[in-house]
Every structure is written in C-alpha cells, then in structure tokens.
Amino acid sequence: MLDILGAALIGLGTVFFVAGTVGLLRFPDIFCRLHALTKADGLGLALIALGVALMADGAGDVVRITLIWFFVAVAGATCGHLIARYARRAMPEGRHD
Amino acid sequence: MTDPVIIFDLLLAAAVVALAVASLSVRDLFVAIVLFITFGLLSALSWVRLAAPDVALAEAAIGTGVTGALLLKTLRHLRYVSGTLDRAEALSVTPAAPVPAPVIWANAAFCGLVTLGLAVAFLGAPRSGPGFDALVAEAMPASGVDHPVTAVLLNFRAYDTLMEVVVLLAAVIAVWQIERGLSDAPAPVLGAVWEGFARLTLPAIVVVGTYLLWKGAEAPGGAFQGGAVLAAVGLLLLLSRLYVPQPSHRGVARWAFVLGTGAFAGVALLVAGGGRVAFEYPPEHAKTLILLIEGLVTISIAVTLAALFHGREPVALRSDRGRA
Amino acid sequence: MMFGTMPQLTPDLIYGVAGIAVFAIGLVGALCTQDRLRRVLALKLCSVGAGFLLVVAAWRGPPAAPDPVPHALVITGIVVMVSATAVALALIRRLQTLETEDDT
Amino acid sequence: MTVFLGTILVFLLASIIAGLFRVLRGPEPAERMLAAQLFGTAAVAILLILSRLMDTPALLDVAMVFALLAAVTLVAFVVLASRRAG
Amino acid sequence: MTLDPMILALFAPLFGAVAAFVLPRAAGAVGLVAVLLTCGAVLALARQVLAAGAVTLELGGWAPPMGIALRADGLGVAMLAMTAAVGLLVSVGALDALREARQRQYFWPLWLLLLTGMNGVYLGTDIFNLYVMIEVIALAAVGLTVLSGTREAVRAGLEYMYASILGALLFLMGVGFVYLQLGRLDFAGLIAAEPSAALSAALALMIVGLLLKTALFPLHFWLPAAHANATAPASALLSGLVVKAALYIFLRLTTHVPLPDEILVTLIGALGAGAVLWGGVQALRAERLKLLVAWSTVVQIGLIFIAFARAGQVGLAESWKAAALLILAHGVAKAAMFLAAGRIRDEVGHDIIRDLDRAPIRPTLAQFTFALAAISLIGLPPSLGFIGKWSLMEGAMAAGYWHWVAVTMIGTLLSVAYFSRVLAGFLRFDRVRAPLGEHQGWALADIAPLTLAISAISLGLLAAPILSFIELGYPFGAKP
Amino acid sequence: MRQTERLIDTTPTPARSGGSVITIDTATPAGAARGRRFLTMAVVLLVIWAALTDFRPDALVFGLPAVLAGAGLVFLMPTSPRWRLSLRGAPGFVLWFVAQSVRGAVDVAWRAFAPQMPLRPGFRRYPMALPAGAPRVLFLNTVTLLPGTLSAELAGDSVVVHMLDTRADLAADLNALEARVAALFALT
Incomplete structure (x- = not known):
C-alpha cells in the first residue's frame, strides 16, 4: 500500500520535473525559466523524496532523505536568487522597472 | 532488452560520450567547463549504476566539484589577467586559428581507431573475470574495518594510499612554488541571502563531511570523500571571502598539509617490530589505528584541496584585493 | 557483435565501451587542441575513461558484490588527477601572468 | 515496480539531456548555470530512486553529497563567472 | 621497531621532505641528512642483496597479488645506488648553487619527494603502485623544472606536465586492461600470463605512456626546453635521474611480458636510431650550452633503446645489461655535465656557446668537469659509457645486426662533433682565470660535479663487478 | 568589527509596507552574541549528527570535533541581528x-x-x-x-x-x- 502511494508520489514528482524542463526550454527569458526551475523542480524533488521515504527501510534513511530535501530546497531558493541577481547585473541597463 | 533500466544505461552512456565530445569542441571555454562538470556528474551516476558508490562519491566531490571550481577560477584569472574579463568575446583564452576540416576528420578517425582497437581488446577479455574478490573476502575479518574499499585503501594497499597522499602534498608544494604573490581578480559581493545560506549550511556541510569519513569504516565513504566535502566548505569560505588567508597562517597551513602524510607514514613505521613489517597493524588495534589515520588524513586532504584551489602561498607582498 | 554472437547487453558492456570512447576522445583532445585549459580538460577526460574501465572490470553481475580493489584504485586515481590538474592549472595561471607582464 | 521506476529514471535523465540544450544555446552565462542547477536537482532525484531500485541505502549519502556540491558549484559559478566585480 | 633498509630508503626521503617543508629555514640541513640516510639504507640493502640475492618485503603482511611487495634485486639496487649517489652529490652542489631563498626553500621538499618516488619505482613490483609513483615523480619534477620561475621555464614546465600526465594516464589505462584480463596487478602475475588481446592492448598503452615519459623520439618534444630552462641542480636531477625511472619500468615490463613481435623490437630500436640522429643534429645546432646538453639527453635515451633492441627478440635476455650499463653511465655523467654547465653559466653570466670563449672569466674547474663528463657521454675508454656502448655493439655484431652498429657509430661521431663545439673553446689556455674573490661559493658547487665526472670515467674500470652485481637476484629470471 | 548588535524588540508590521523598524541598541558585544549562536548551532549540529549516525555513541569520537568545528564557523561569519522563533x-x-x-x-x-x-x-x-x-x-x-x-x-x-x-x-x-x-x- 505504502509502495503504491510512494510510486504515485514519485510519478507526480516526475511530472513536475518534466514541467520544469519544458519551462526551461519554452519560457522566453532567464527570469521566467528560473521560476520554472526553482518552483517546479523543487516540488518535484520534494514529492520524489516523499515517495522514496515512504518506501524506505528504516528511520535513518528517512532522516537522510529529509536532510537531502531540506538542503535542496534551501539551496534551490538561494541559488535561484543568486542567479537572478547575477543575471540582472549582467543585463544591459535600462530594464530596471 | 525492454528493461527500461537498460535504456537508462544506454542513454546515460551516450550522454557521457556526447558530453565528452561537446566539452572539447565548443568554442566558449565557459560552456566547455559547464559541460565538463555535467560530464563528471553523469559519469558519477554511471559509476553508481556499476555498483561503485565510493567511486561516485569521490568523483562527484573531488573529480567534479573541486576540479570544476579550479577550472572556473583559472578561467576567471586568465580573463582578468588578459583584460578580457568584461568582454563577451573572451571565449577562448588562447585563441587559435579555426581547425581545418581534414584535421578534424583525421582526429575523429584516430579516435575511432583507438576506440575500436581498445574495444576489441575489451570485448575479448573475460568479463566478471578473475579478481581480488575471494582474497579480499578472506582477509576482511583481519582488516579492522567492515567496508571492503576502506580495507583495501587503508590496510591491504595502504602503501598506495600513502603515496596518493604524498602526491597531494607534492602538488600543494609545487603550486605554492609556482604561483607567486600576485593578487587575484576581485570577488563580487554575494549579498544577504547568500549570507543567510552560508550561516545555515556551512556548519551542516562540515557535519556531513565528517559523517562520510566516519561512515567509511562500514559503508561507502571515507577519508577522501569526507575530506573533499570539507574542502568544499573551505572553497565556499574562500570564494565568499569569509576567510582570507593571511601570511601569518602559513605555518599552520604547512603543518596541516603534512599532517596526513606524517601521521600515515609514522603509524606505518611505528607498527613495525615484533615480527611485523611496516603497515602491518596489529589486528586488535587495527580499527583504532585506521580511524586515527583516516581522521588526520581527512584534515590534510581538506586543507590541501582548499589550498590547491586558493593557489598561491599567502605572502604579504601586495594587498589581497585588486591589482595594485 | 564483432564475433558473430550478439553479446548480452549488460551495464558493464555499455559503460565499458563508453569509457573507452571517452578515453579516446580525451586522447585526441590532448594531442590536438591548442588551448591550454582545454588540454587539461582533455587529460581529465582520459582519466575518467580509465576510471570507467577499472570500475567496469570490477563489476560483477548482481547480486554479487563488485571487487573492491579496483574501486580503491580509481579513488586513488581521482585524487592523483586532481593534484595533477591543480599543478597544471597553477602553471597556466602563472604563465598567463608572465606573458601579460612581458607584453606590456 | 522496477519497470515503473526505470521509466521514471529515463524521464529524469531525459530532462537532464534536454537541459543540455540550454547550456549549449545560452546565450548568457546565467542561463548555463541555470541548467547546471537543474542537473543537480535531477541527479539527486535519480539517486534517490536508484537507491530504491538497486536497494543500496548508501546511495542516499551519495545523493546528499550531490545536493551539497550542486550548491557549491553554483556559488562558484556566480562568483567566478561574473564579469564585473562587486 | 625493526627498520628494513627498503623501508628506510622510502621513508627517509619522505620524512625528510615533510621536515624540510615545515622547517623551511633548516631545509638544507634536513635535506642533506635525509639523503645521507637514504645512501646508508641503499648500502645496507646492497649488502643484503650481495649476501642473499633478491630481497622481498610484503608490506602490511599481505602477500601479493592483493597486497603490495617491495623487491630489491641487483638491477634495482644498482639504480637505487646510482640515484642515491648522484642525488647526494647534486644535493651537496645545490647547497651552494641555489642562491635565492625561495628556490632553496622549495628545492629540498620537492627533491626529496622526487627521491621517494624514484626509490619507490626501483623497489616496486605492482603496476598500479608504479603508476602512483610516476605521478609523485611527475609532480615533484615539474615543481623542480619551474623552480627558476622564468617564463621559458614555466612554459617548458607546462609542456612537461601535459606530457607527464598523458604518459601516466596511458599507463593507467594499461593497468586497467591488465586487471581486466588477469585480475591481478603484480609482476608475478604478468610473468605467468598467457598472451591475449587485452594484454597486448595493455602493453601497447603502457609502453607508449612510458616512452612519452622517458622522451624517446618522436615523443621527446617536451624534454629539451624543460631540461634546459631549469636551474642547474634541477636539470641535473631531471636529466640524470628522472627519465631513468620510466626507462626502468619499461625494461622491467618488456622483459616480464615480452613484446609479441620482432617488428616491435625493431621499431623501438628504429625510434632510438631516430633519436640519436635527430638529437645529434639538434645538438649541433643548439645555441645555448644547456640546450645542447639537453639534446644530448635525447641522444642518450635513443642509444639506450638501441641497446635494448640491439639483438632483436632473441637477444632480449642479454640486451638489458647493455641498456642498464648505459643508464647508469648516463645518469652519473649527465648530472655532472648539467651541474658543470650551470657553473659555467653562473660564472660567465650566460651560456651562449659561440661567446663562451670570448668571456673574460674562465671557470676552469667547471670546464674540466664538463670535458670529463663529455668523455663518458661520447663513450671513450675507460669510461662507463664506453663499456656500455661496447657491450651494445658487441651484442649487435654477434647477432649480425650491423645496422645498429652503424647507427651507434654515427651517433658517436655526432656526439664528438657537438661536444667539440664546446670543448674546442675550453682548450685555448690563453686567458687567465679570474681572481678567486670573484667566484661565488665555488667550493661545493664545483667539487660535486667534478666528483661525479671522475666517477663516470673511473666506474668503467669497475664494469665487471657492476655487471655481475646487476645480475644478482635474477632481475628478469623466471620468478621475481 | 566591534559592532553592537541590534536587538529587535517589537516591530509594527501590521500587514502594511513602509512601517519603520524600531531597533534598540543594546550593549551586547559581538563576542557574546557569537558565543550564544555557537551554542545554538552546536546543539542543532549534534542533533543532525546523532540522527545521521543512528544515535550511536561511539560515533561521537568523530562527531564532537565535527560539531565543534562546524559551530566554530560562526566566528568567521559577520555578526547579524539576533532573532528567535515563535513556537506558536x-x-x-x-x-x-x-x-x-x-x-x-x-x-x-x-x-x-x-x-x-x-x-x-x-x-x-x-x-x-x-x-x-x-x-x-x-x-x-x-x-x-x-x-x-x-x-x-x-x-x-x-x-x-x-x-x-x-x-x-x-x-x-x-x-x-x-x-x-x-x-x-x-x-x-
């Protein structure tokens, strides 16, 4: 039962991953693509981590999965901000509204 | 043949080869480095598929993480020194004439020939053939640790590993010797979000690195992987200028560089005696000794890798910020 | 394929051939590229290719555990390679500095 | 279950490969870094699933290191690729 | 705690390097003590080998193939002794020859690490261990190459680095194939191995890698610049000792796993012939003294490979002796010559060959040393170089391989020609030596190369005992 | 770097932007603030370590130095205003x-x-x-x-x-x- 639920979560997570990738390829500029990556991939990984955690063998594994998720989430948001900041500075002047 | 995991393997292998080609053939060096880092990431994944998580860890942390940062730093230095840092056309540092098509074809042919020859030899060789499996399995109980790779590294073939640490020492001495007291390109300010991130995660990375070291006694991990993760903390500190090496830190740094080599070689010598030879740890103390060596070697590796990234010896010739 | 019989497609076969190809690509790159930094990349590719070969040689079909000795060797190789890369890159940086100083 | 997880792996790997196009096409360095971030996250996901599929809990440690290093690489990118100082 | 001489030979320089690095002010003293200890260890080892033949030590108590064993036999100890003796004299010379504090500070740890690596190669019996050792050697050697810090030196050092890494990686790939085929990495496994495709590939990869590292024509492109632009003691070590490590591994490998085809032996000899001719011509054209000496290294390496191939596949069992004699002779003589060239350059202020005899100062002692070393390198009796060359030609004539004799003769003539470019200038005694006061620290820096050069000549008288010594312990016998 | 820390007492941020932030400068020296932060961080890291190693006491041989080193990093970081979390x-x-x-x-x-x-x-x-x-x-x-x-x-x-x-x-x-x-x- 838990396995089925886990598999469903993993599948759902993959859908978000694919969405992130589609966004990365389709969206018009870097900032929009950043939206796609930080949000969709972040949630995708969270769902996959949850799914794997449901299938995990012991509490130790769950702890590590939680740690991984937490780290990816924090790093994702921070890196998103850093890239946006970098891109704004590299951008030609005049788009600051 | 319809197993999706095999499709995954094929796709991964193809991506690895394609990335290898791409990272050598793109015009922009920055892209080449990004592709190279991706290449390292995917090779680490391949090694996971080949049931070699230790190797994957080492490759991800050292081969890709530290090496990638080193390459980026070098690229930035080259562009800064040659004054092309602000120019978009600084694609390649030493621009060369475009390669004529015949040369490319000749290269491709040579590459294909080597691949073919080696592949024939590879296909003709026994697979899952003879190896050390049985010998290692037999010797494991006397090794002092529960993880075969660590047992090989720190006990059965400790001599190799000592020399590997010596290679690191040689590298850091050579690098200190090569680069003189010139300043680096100025580092950008990273801002409040980064600071918050650093506060939260750098200490956690220290703990995770040490955890890998500790884990090495019974599962994938060990001194090199742990040391590399700890070195990542050093890299971040150096990159964000939270830590700026001072000339007065040189003495400590020297001791940290030689700590691993000295401890490893010292223990190897000290255990000799009473009918034992060098590197022959007494079985009842083997675990303690191995953990001791690993701990000290990890410190050395972390400091050395961070120093290799920083490059020059910190000397008080000029100010550390900006070119005078 | 080459010997008339289709070999069973297993990970070691796939990655072994990929590793050899990566090695050959690195070899060509190391011999033919002009750019200093790119030659370091090429050498690094060679080392990863050699690593592939050793890891593949250690692989035993699951559920058998792989041979740990080549894994240890590859880890050693990776550390050795990062040392060599660091020295080569330090030389490149130093050389560029010297060349720029001389030009001006 | 193996088939399902294997298919998921192929999807995740495909999304990495699709991201490669973004690296090659650019045009800004920032875009290339962006793709690198995608690789980090996707590789962690792949490792999480592989740890189930190959029944090797040790892969979680590998995933942890990947997660850490993706962030390190990204900061290195941001610091070392920026054209202007400050 | 019992200290095996083999362990001491490895750990004395290693601990010396560590101490010299953390105590930069005392680096010279520490370094000298470490080298002396190494010499003592080698002497003790030589006594053991004289008494018992080959000596083996299984490190960690783990027997090969899983563990790693050290093994010393006649040839290995001869190489160790040559390395230690040349190293000691170069170290003594370096005490005076290195002027900058920075150079002194870094010379010692790098050189001692280099010594560790070379001793490891001469004692090693495991091909992966040899790979790690050649990397230790490579990094330390590159560090020494760029010690002078000039742009040319750094450029040459970078080329050297590329060649070194590539050579080592080819070797590593070969190690991979050996493991794939045999599942073990020790020499005993190689000797017992049946021929196979993977083993041939491995041998090909490893040989190409080693030839690159030992700079056999046409893979010599990195050598002249690297050796000519280093500081004198570093050049002496690089040319006299470092290239020999790869050569030694080559000798071991090709005798443990015989080359599968006569054509390959001939090919290697032909490359050696190419090196002799091309290197000779380049040495004739060289403008700077150190460059000439560096090209002469290319020639000598070629000669060693001709000695290896002198009698084809059937003669391999004996050929290695001629090659080993030439290796020893070249190591001693070339170190002397580079140190002398460095002294000449120091005193005259430049090393442009054409202007050397116009210089107001005549570094007589250094010139004398240079001439003695040249005698050994040209191969005039009674030097060790002569014995080596003679043994080469004897074997080639006995096997009826007259083309190798011809190439050797041409090479000898060429070497007479290029060395006489230098020596002719020295022989004009019409200029007075400058007052002693103008010479900087000539005592140690002059005496060390002179001792080396005199040994290069006089060792020829000891050729017979040397020959019987290197056969001790059956270096290439049935079982190592 | 001897910068006094700003302790936030109350902030009038009733869902409206532009509200000014009231800060009270206290005499807390940076050293004490860092010491406190060091302790907090050490506790957090110790929990992480224990969870990672399945609460094995022998792991503390490595754990304690790691926790101390990790928490010690706060001494390299710039000081920042103090904060506390509300459990509610x-x-x-x-x-x-x-x-x-x-x-x-x-x-x-x-x-x-x-x-x-x-x-x-x-x-x-x-x-x-x-x-x-x-x-x-x-x-x-x-x-x-x-x-x-x-x-x-x-x-x-x-x-x-x-x-x-x-x-x-x-x-x-x-x-x-x-x-x-x-x-x-x-x-x-």
Missing part, C-alpha cells in the same frame, strides 16, 4: 508555506504546458518592513517559492521581484507573507 507561529507558517509552494509549482507547471504560455513577465519593487537578518532572508527565499514571484535583488530595504504575470496583486501577496514571517519570528 511555526506550524501555521509551515502549513501555509507548503500550500503556497505547491500552488507555485502547479501555477508554473500550468504555464509551461499551456500552448499559448500566459506570461507577462516584469520586475516590481517592493519595500520590506521586516528587519535585516534571518527574517528578511527567510522572506526573500520564500518569495522565490511563492506563485509567480522570484526575488531577484535586494536594493537597500526593498526587494526587486520578478513576476511571471505583472497583473497579479504583488503587494497583497507579499504583505501576507511578511505577516506570516513576522509571526514566525515573534515580531508582532
């Missing part, structure tokens, strides 16, 4: 955050898959009322996970936000977020 605010914030990040992901996934891609991207500036330090960092990171917004740069006390659709009501969303963050840090 936490569950609410977490739930709200989870809901918002799911909404954000669904929103962007929908836009990515939609054939005509309903985007109207642009930048907006939003003045923050939150005090500098942890609350502001949390706010900036959370903005990135909210639907349609991405914190792009920090300029003084205001944040430049990139929006997928500039027609959305930025101020309302961010005000709500600020209130939540303020509640979490017991600032209200």
